[in-house]
Amino acid sequence: MPTVLGLSGSLRAGSLNSSLLRAAAQAMPTGVTLEIGSIKGIPLYDGDVEATEGIPHTVAALKERIVATDGLLLVTPEYNNSLPGAFKNAIDWLSRPPPDIPRVFGKRPVAVIGASPGGFGTLLSQTAWLPVLKTLGTAAYFGSRLQVSRATDVFDGHGALVDARIREQLQKFLAGFCEFVLESRRRDRNSGA
Numbered sequence: 001m002p003t004v005l006g007l008s009g010s011l012r013a014g015s016l017n018s019s020l021l022r023a024a025a026q027a028m029p030t031g032v033t034l035e036i037g038s039i040k041g042i043p044l045y046d047g048d049v050e051a052t053e054g055i056p057h058t059v060a061a062l063k064e065r066i067v068a069t070d071g072l073l074l075v076t077p078e079y080n081n082s083l084p085g086a087f088k089n090a091i092d093w094l095s096r097p098p099p100d101i102p103r104v105f106g107k108r109p110v111a112v113i114g115a116s117p118g119g120f121g122t123l124l125s126q127t128a129w130l131p132v133l134k135t136l137g138t139a140a141y142f143g144s145r146l147q148v149s150r151a152t153d154v155f156d157g158h159g160a161l162v163d164a165r166i167r168e169q170l171q172k173f174l175a176g177f178c179e180f181v182l183e184s185r186r187r188d189r190n191s192g193a
């Protein structure tokens, strides 16, 4: 079964972005599963730790989860008109050591969505991810956008998606992204990759 791994860039329990990720798992098109991963427990990147102890266990395990799936969905908050440090830190660790980047990220279908209480729904954060995705050699998905604005009205107090319009947008976005993932998978299989 084709699988996408989803990561929320927020660590807090009541996260709007984690709520959006859970809603995405429920809104996937038939035939594709969304697995929910986590960046929790990933330490701050420290080159000395890497040199003496290697890649932390949490990072190594998450790398293998990415490799085992067919696509990656990043659900990003926006901090100070850019991407959140904790999420970037996780991706930075996941990009180590550099010779492993093609295996983990190379040509991997990646989509970015996000939610914020403000009016622009993580537009600037999503844009700030673009150079990172390019640098890692991913196949970034540009088929459509999903910026969930005024997100405190979109999810209820338990984190359930209660806005029918956003549910429809989410389903449409995921259908397009999953088609992109499946196309990439077919190409890889045909090329024997």
Ligand SMILES: Cc1cc2nc3c(=O)[nH]c(=O)nc-3n(C[C@H](O)[C@H](O)[C@H](O)COP(=O)(O)O)c2cc1C
Residues within 6 Å of the ligand: 010, 011, 012, 014, 015, 016, 017, 018, 077, 078, 079, 080, 081, 082, 115, 116, 117, 118, 119, 120, 121, 122
């Ligand atoms: C340090 C910091 C900076 C923020 N900057 C922005 C911002 O630039 N744009 C925005 O829409 N929201 C901003 N916010 C508000 C976040 O969008 C809001 O806290 C959101 O709920 C975070 O995502 P989460 O609910 O998934 O944790 C900021 C929040 C913090 C803590």
